[in-house]
Amino acid sequence: MNAVHKIETVHWVGDVDGQLVLIDQTLLPVAFQEHTCGTVEDVWEAIKMLRVRGAPAIGIAAAYGVCTGLQPFAAADHDSFFDRLDEVVKYLAESRPTAVNLFWALDRMKRHASAMRDAASVREIRIALLKEAQAIHDEDRRMCHEIGRIGAELLTDGQGVLTHCNAGGLATAEYGTALSVFFTAQDQGKQVHVFVDETRPLLQGSRLTAWELKQRGIDATLICDSMAAQVMREGRIQAVITGADRIAANGDSANKIGTYSVAVLARAHDIPFYIAAPSSTFDLSIASGAEIPIEERASEEITHGFGRQTAPEGIAVYNPAFDVTPAELIKAIITERGLIEPVSVQTIAERIGGNA
Numbered sequence: 001m002n003a004v005h006k007i008e009t010v011h012w013v014g015d016v017d018g019q020l021v022l023i024d025q026t027l028l029p030v031a032f033q034e035h036t037c038g039t040v041e042d043v044w045e046a047i048k049m050l051r052v053r054g055a056p057a058i059g060i061a062a063a064y065g066v067c068t069g070l071q072p073f074a075a076a077d078h079d080s081f082f083d084r085l086d087e088v089v090k091y092l093a094e095s096r097p098t099a100v101n102l103f104w105a106l107d108r109m110k111r112h113a114s115a116m117r118d119a120a121s122v123r124e125i126r127i128a129l130l131k132e133a134q135a136i137h138d139e140d141r142r143m144c145h146e147i148g149r150i151g152a153e154l155l156t157d158g159q160g161v162l163t164h165c166n167a168g169g170l171a172t173a174e175y176g177t178a179l180s181v182f183f184t185a186q187d188q189g190k191q192v193h194v195f196v197d198e199t200r201p202l203l204q205g206s207r208l209t210a211w212e213l214k215q216r217g218i219d220a221t222l223i224c225d226s227m228a229a230q231v232m233r234e235g236r237i238q239a240v241i242t243g244a245d246r247i248a249a250n251g252d253s254a255n256k257i258g259t260y261s262v263a264v265l266a267r268a269h270d271i272p273f274y275i276a277a278p279s280s281t282f283d284l285s286i287a288s289g290a291e292i293p294i295e296e297r298a299s300e301e302i303t304h305g306f307g308r309q310t311a312p313e314g315i316a317v318y319n320p321a322f323d324v325t326p327a328e329l330i331k332a333i334i335t336e337r338g339l340i341e342p343v344s345v346q347t348i349a350e351r352i353g354g355n356a
């Protein structure tokens with residue numbers, strides 16, 4: 001599949017009675033196909049099954065999911081409408097536990113509706129909620145470009161960089177967080193060579209990041225996760241940049257399983273390890289990464305990945321989808337509000353404090 005595609009991770013079609021359309025990421029890189037969500041159950045399923053994934057994209061999809069879930073209550077009275085809003089928000093919040101952007105977006109939608117409760121009709125509130133979802137979407141787009149601009153300053157021409165999982169356009173409104181840094185560096189005329197961890201078990205690196213980098217003509221080399229140490233020792237990597245799903249008040253950062261090992265390897269080889277994430281990924285209500293809920297996914301993702309059995313029947317399996325990189329391994333966090341360096345409770349509060 002060599003065509004160049006416009007990456008519109010999610011978009012809303014129509015007015016308040018419209019539908020959410022998203023790129024079905026489970027089919028990439030073999031097929032580029034859109035998936036329409038006409039009900040809130042469809043949106044929940046799309047998030048749960050990773051048709052749409054990546055912390056910011058999950059938040060955006062969930063915000064539109066709220067609009068979808070309220071459609072059958074267009075003619076309801078205020079009390080039933082707000083009961084339904086609570087139900088829809090609770091339901092969507094159960095789709096995935098780790099990325100805080102999901103809860104951040106749902107909370108923002110709920111607060112927006114509550115502020116209008118006494119002064120507006122149900123239809124007016126529905127229209128305002130769709131606008132709020134679109135605002136979340138647009139803000140993410142802007143944050144990604146700003147992260148790219150700030151992060152690109154850290155890279156110089158000819159460097160090798162490693163990334164893990166997919167923190168690209170597919171994981172956000174567009175352009176990405178970690179990948180935005182590479183795209184912006186390229187726009188500035190810097191040649192960077194990106195090493196892409198394949199990212200077991202669901203291969204977001206090889207299926208999605210490698211695909212996005214090829215789409216944009218960035219030099220990239222795919223490696224298995226277990227090869228990162230060797231590639232670092234060979235001197236091919238001068239920086240590591242990944243995204244994040246939730247960043248605690250002290251800077252501990254949850255991201256795709258395997259990120260922590262990459263950060264340990266980077267420290268062992270004296271390579272700077274950066275996180276690129278928008279302010280919506282910070283959770284200042286928790287003091288450290290120990291409080292971040294880590295999603296556990298089905299054992300079949302390991303034993304029967306992509307349709308083929310690769311482990312003996314009945315073997316015990318542990319499949320945490322995320323891990324937490326301690327703040328002391330992170331050189332800086334690249335946010336749309338500027339670079340957070342060093343990473344500490346104080347520097348995070350200074351930059352992100354207004355967001356909690």
Ligand code: MRU
Pocket residue numbers: 050053054055056099164165166167168171172176177178204242243244245255256257321
């Ligand atoms: O399970 P996924 O594919 O949703 O995990 C995604 C990641 O871990 C990303 O690195 C993270 O959400 C940052 S996306 C800008």
